[in-house]
Amino acid sequence: MTMLLEARDLTHVYTIRQGLLGRPAPLRALNNVSLSIKRGEILGIVGESGCGKSTLARILLGLEAPTSGTVLLKGRPVGDYPRRERALAVQPVFQDPYGSLNPSMSVEELIALPLHVHGIGSRAERHRRTATMADQVGLPRRALAARPGELSGGQRQRVAIARALVAGPRLVICDEPTSALDVSVQAQILNLLLDLRAEHDVAMLFISHNLSVIEHMADRMMVMYLGRVVETGPTRAIFARPHHPYTTVLRDAVFSPQDDGGVPDLGLRGNFPNAMDVPSGCVFHPRCGFAHPNCSEVEPMLKSHGGDDRACACHYPLTAGP
Amino acid sequence: MLLDVHDLHVTLPDQGRKLRAVRGVDLSVAAGETLCLVGESGCGKSMTALALMGLLPRRAERRAARLRLGLTDLGGLSDSAMSALRGRRMSMIFQEPMTALNPVFPIGDQLCSVYRRHTRANGAAARARAIEVLESVGLTNAALRMRQYPHQLSGGLRQRVLIAMALICEPELMICDEPTTALDVTTQAQILHILKEAQAARNMGMIFITHDLGVVARIADRVAVMYAGRVVEEGTREAVLRHPAHPYTRGLIASVPKPGGGEPGQTRLASIAGNVPAFHQEDARCPFLSRCLQRMDVCAETPPPVRQAPAGQSFACHLLPGWVESRAAGVEKRA
Numbered sequence: 001m002t003m004l005l006e007a008r009d010l011t012h013v014y015t016i017r018q019g020l021l022g023r024p025a026p027l028r029a030l031n032n033v034s035l036s037i038k039r040g041e042i043l044g045i046v047g048e049s050g051c052g053k054s055t056l057a058r059i060l061l062g063l064e065a066p067t068s069g070t071v072l073l074k075g076r077p078v079g080d081y082p083r084r085e086r087a088l089a090v091q092p093v094f095q096d097p098y099g100s101l102n103p104s105m106s107v108e109e110l111i112a113l114p115l116h117v118h119g120i121g122s123r124a125e126r127h128r129r130t131a132t133m134a135d136q137v138g139l140p141r142r143a144l145a146a147r148p149g150e151l152s153g154g155q156r157q158r159v160a161i162a163r164a165l166v167a168g169p170r171l172v173i174c175d176e177p178t179s180a181l182d183v184s185v186q187a188q189i190l191n192l193l194l195d196l197r198a199e200h201d202v203a204m205l206f207i208s209h210n211l212s213v214i215e216h217m218a219d220r221m222m223v224m225y226l227g228r229v230v231e232t233g234p235t236r237a238i239f240a241r242p243h244h245p246y247t248t249v250l251r252d253a254v255f256s257p258q259d260d261g262g263v264p265d266l267g268l269r270g271n272f273p274n275a276m277d278v279p280s281g282c283v284f285h286p287r288c289g290f291a292h293p294n295c296s297e298v299e300p301m302l303k304s305h306g307g308d309d310r311a312c313a314c315h316y317p318l319t320a321g322p
Numbered sequence: 323m324l325l326d327v328h329d330l331h332v333t334l335p336d337q338g339r340k341l342r343a344v345r346g347v348d349l350s351v352a353a354g355e356t357l358c359l360v361g362e363s364g365c366g367k368s369m370t371a372l373a374l375m376g377l378l379p380r381r382a383e384r385r386a387a388r389l390r391l392g393l394t395d396l397g398g399l400s401d402s403a404m405s406a407l408r409g410r411r412m413s414m415i416f417q418e419p420m421t422a423l424n425p426v427f428p429i430g431d432q433l434c435s436v437y438r439r440h441t442r443a444n445g446a447a448a449r450a451r452a453i454e455v456l457e458s459v460g461l462t463n464a465a466l467r468m469r470q471y472p473h474q475l476s477g478g479l480r481q482r483v484l485i486a487m488a489l490i491c492e493p494e495l496m497i498c499d500e501p502t503t504a505l506d507v508t509t510q511a512q513i514l515h516i517l518k519e520a521q522a523a524r525n526m527g528m529i530f531i532t533h534d535l536g537v538v539a540r541i542a543d544r545v546a547v548m549y550a551g552r553v554v555e556e557g558t559r560e561a562v563l564r565h566p567a568h569p570y571t572r573g574l575i576a577s578v579p580k581p582g583g584g585e586p587g588q589t590r591l592a593s594i595a596g597n598v599p600a601f602h603q604e605d606a607r608c609p610f611l612s613r614c615l616q617r618m619d620v621c622a623e624t625p626p627p628v629r630q631a632p633a634g635q636s637f638a639c640h641l642l643p644g645w646v647e648s649r650a651a652g653v654e655k656r657a
Contacts, residue, residue, distance in 0.1 A: 042587050048506035049477075152597050153363075182362040182533055187577035187593035194587065209506060212536075216579035219587050235586040253507040255536030257563050257575050263514040263540050272476065272509070 002075040003036040004203050005060065005090075005171055010034070010069035012055055016276065027276055029055040030066070031227040037171065040201040044218025044235060046211055046250060050275050052227040053207045057175045060205065061092050074170075084118055091164035093157070095176035100160055101148040107134075107159050108144040114167040129166060136199070137162040137192060154185035158192070165196060173205045178213065190217060211254045215239055220309075223247045226275060226283045229302055233310030243305060243312035243319055245288050282315065290316055324527040325351040325374070325495055328388035332366070332373050332551075335381045342601045343369040343382075345551035351495065354525040356518075358538045358559075360574070361548035364598040367531045370548070371497045374529075375414050376404040391495060410440040413488035417500040419480035423472040429483050430468025433490060440491045455486045458523075459516050478509035482516065489520055495527040502537065514541055535578055539563055547571045550598055550609035557635020567631035568639050570594070570610050608640070616641060 012030040017023070030052045037043045045053050058064040060071060062078055071078045078086055091114070094100045101110055112130045115121055121129065134144055137158040148156055157177060164172050174193070178186040190213070197204060206217050214221055215235055223231040223244060231244040242248045249266050267289035273279055279286050285295040295315055302313040332344035344366045351357045359367045373384045376396070389397040391412060399407065408414075416422050424432055433452035437443055443451065449468070456464035459482045472480055481501060488496055498517065502510035518541060521528050530541060538545055538559065545562040547555040547570065555568040566572045576592035583589065596613040606625040611617055618640060626638040 048508060154597075183535070183574060184362060184577045184594040187579075187591035188595070190579070191590050191593060194590065197587075211507070212579045212581055215581065215586060216583070216589065216591070217587055239582070249508060253511045254581070255534070255540050256581050257535035257539050257578055258580070259536065259539040261540060261542075261559065263511055263518060265515070266508055266511050268508055268512075271478070272506075 003072070004039045004041075004074060005205075006034075006036045006072040006075075007060065008034050008070050008072070010056070010059060010066045010071070012052075012059060012064070013067045018276070025276055028278070029227050029275075030059070033069075033224075033227070033229055035222060035229075035232075037203045037205060039170070040197065040203055041220065042197065042204045042206055042218045044214035044221035045205065045207045045224060046209065046214045046221060047224035048209055048250075048272070050226070050272065051224040053224055054175060055227075056224075057092070057173050057205070057207055061090055061173055062086050088114075088118060088167050089169055090171045090173065091167070091169040093160050093164050093172060093174045093177045095179050098148070098153075098156065101156060103148050105147070106144065107139065107146050107148070107151070110148070110159055111144075111162045111166055113163060118167060120167060130162075133162045133166045136196065137165075138188075152185075153181055154188060157181065157185075157189055161189070161192065161196070165200065165202065168200070169202060171203045171205065173207075175207045176209070177206075179208070179210070186213075193217070211250050212256065223250065226273065226278055228283060228313065229311075230284065230314070231310075231312045232302070233308070233312075237308060237310060241318070243310065243317040244284075244314050245290050245318065246284050248318065282313075290318075292316060323350045323390075324353045324355075324392060325349065325529075326388055326390045327374065327386060330370065330373060330386040330389065331384070332369050332378065333383045334369075334379065336600075336602070339602045342604075343551055344373060345601065347548070347551070347553055349529075349546060349553070351527040351529060353494065353527050354521070355543045356521065356528045356530055356541055358542035358545045359529060359531045359548060360533060360535065360538055360545060362533060362574075362598050364600070365548045366551040367548050368499055369551075371414065371499050371529065371531055375408060375412065375497060376401070377408075377414070406440070409436055409488075409493070410491045411493055412495040412497065413491070413493045414497040414499065415481070415484045415488050415501050417503050419477065419484045420472060422484055423480060425472055428469050428471055429475070433468070433483070433487055436487055437490045451490060452486070455490045456483070459483075459486045459489070459520065460512070461486070477505055478513065481505065481509075481513055485513070485516060485520065489524075492524060493526065495529070496521070497529045497531070499531045500533070501530075503532070503534070510537075517541075535563065535575060547574070550601060552609060552638065554610065554639070555635060555637040557631070557633065557637075561631065561633035561635040565631065565633035565635075567629075567633070567635060567637040567641075568610075569614050569616050569641070571637075573613075573615075608638075 010030050010033045014027045015024045016027045047053050059066050112126050115126045139158050178189050208214050218235045221235045222229050225246050231247045249268055252264055252266055269287050281296040281298055282300050285291040300313045300315045302311045304311050305317045305319050327349040330347040333340045334343050361367050372378050386397055434448040437448045437451055453464045461467055502513050542559040545559055546553045549570050555571045573594040594613055608621045608626045611621050620640050626640050628636050628638045630636055
């Protein structure tokens with residue numbers, strides 16, 4: 001079966017000038033990142049700021065061309081698709097619904113925009129599809145006449161989701177879609193996304209810094225650190241036993257209301273590295289509690305350590321032990 | 323009691339009307355204790371904190387039956403007396419450290435100026451104290467860092483500088499308003515560590531405002547759940563998080579994805595429909611009425627009584643505590 005979306009060896013380099021008179025220097029935002037998403041699947045991507053997850057989203061949306069590597073949509077390079085066809089297949093939902101909705105347009109115009117831009121359907125047809133979509137995302141009909149400024153944060157995110165889905169995309173790229181929302185509203189939006197996935201069989205790339213949200217949403221997941229994939233596999237299996245020390249740290253840093261008092265020591269050394277000056281060998285070694293001498297010399301490749309569809313980039317994966 | 327607040331009200335001007343942002347809040351914090359204030363945006367947590375600090379917007383009104391820090395009556399203090407006390411006996415840190423730091427001065431100057439404002443220290447003594455307190459919050463090369471500007475620091479380091487600034491005069495009470503919300507999860511854990519250490523070393527009282535119940539579980543001694551300007555449930559961490567009594571608290575806890583809680587991508591979360599209402603008039607009815615799944619006729623007629631739950635916390639609800647517990651047990655058995 002061909003994958004819905006496949007990305008191979010994506011590398012992206014930004015050129016950054018540090019300070020007014022600084023010399024331009026390369027910043028490797030993505031380094032050999034590969035991924036694949038099946039039809040109707042949710043792939044979770046987790047990592048902290050600077051790990052390259054948003055650059056990845058921009059490349060998959062076609063907003064930016066990678067420095068090297070290929071992105072295949074239904075087996076064909078995305079570059080071969082006319083812009084319109086690609087936009088119809090892949091749609092975004094961003095973190096900040098305040099910033100991504102034109103404040104002067106009505107909710108109905110905003111949701112219908114992709115149909116309008118791509119000339120889909122008659123006026124009556126567009127009106128009908130917009131209203132149906134609004135119902136599906138749980139927006140009351142009277143909200144269709146409102147402007148984004150009159151809506152709550154949760155309602156705005158519903159508008160953004162309706163707009164992303166109205167033209168029937170095969171893949172929605174959600175970049176931190178609930179990070180700006182209260183937990184009760186986050187729960188509503190996560191439920192909505194799962195319902196829409198079940199109903200439309202749409203695949204999702206779900207980006208978050210919150211591992212418990214990824215655990216809740218994603219069938220498979222990828223953990224990123226400094227532009228690299230350090231661990232990937234089925235969500236369930238990774239949570240049961242993370243193989244990469246960084247995944248363990250991320251898991252331990254997510255607190256749940258059921259936990260007991262006391263802030264855990266994550267065993268993380270030093271500070272977050274400068275992305276302009278990445279460590280030698282394994283990029284995680286200066287912070288890793290398990291680092292051996294050779295970790296600073298040889299960069300570990302992403303490879304499988306025991307079948308089951310998993311891979312981990314570590315010389316000493318935590319596959320055995322407690 | 324270090325901080326003792328009774329019947330605090332805050333009203334804000336809102337397009338010719340008065341928005342009642344805080345409506346009769348009682349709070350207390352003992353030395354060395356952490357009180358977490360939780361609730362959704364718009365529930366009045368930040369306004370409560372600003373009211374305690376005397377930092378409300380200019381046209382806001384504050385009144386309270388009692389507002390004391392130690393032996394000092396904060397309600398009766400003049401603006402200048404309040405500003406002499408702020409930063410010395412009680413201090414506050416905010417969510418976005420960049421907006422709380424002055425971008426055009428090195429952080430060292432900013433730390434020293436806070437210290438010299440409240441003490442008679444000379445420049446050298448202030449500098450020594452600034453370095454000492456920066457080191458205590460885990461900043462390496464503190465003497466060199468003193469010369470750096472806020473934009474040269476990462477978010478986590480900026481928040482440490484802000485904590486150092488709040489601690490420099492050894493306050494009795496520190497108020498933290500979502501100090502880790504804008505930070506990465508691993509940085510959050512480090513900052514929480516530093517705050518708890520600083521607190522233990524000084525036996526400092528702390529009010530920690532957050533919407534993250536996971537953070538509450540890790541740092542709180544007591545928890546006050548706010549809703550629409552009122553405290554609807556208040557008690558020990560154990561009681562409120564393990565045996566929540568108010569339907570709002572139960573709803574908040576249920577909407578957090580549970581680790582190991584069901585098949586990924588297949589499980590629905592409980593959620594609370596609707597939004598926090600805003601109040602412009604006195605309204606004694608239960609503020610949670612419109613969103614409560616367990617509402618009864620009486621909820622729309624009489625104010626909810628404050629009761630004590632079996633686990634010891636107080637909560638404002640018409641539901642009988644025993645009934646809440648037995649019903650919850652029934653639901654869990656059926657599920």
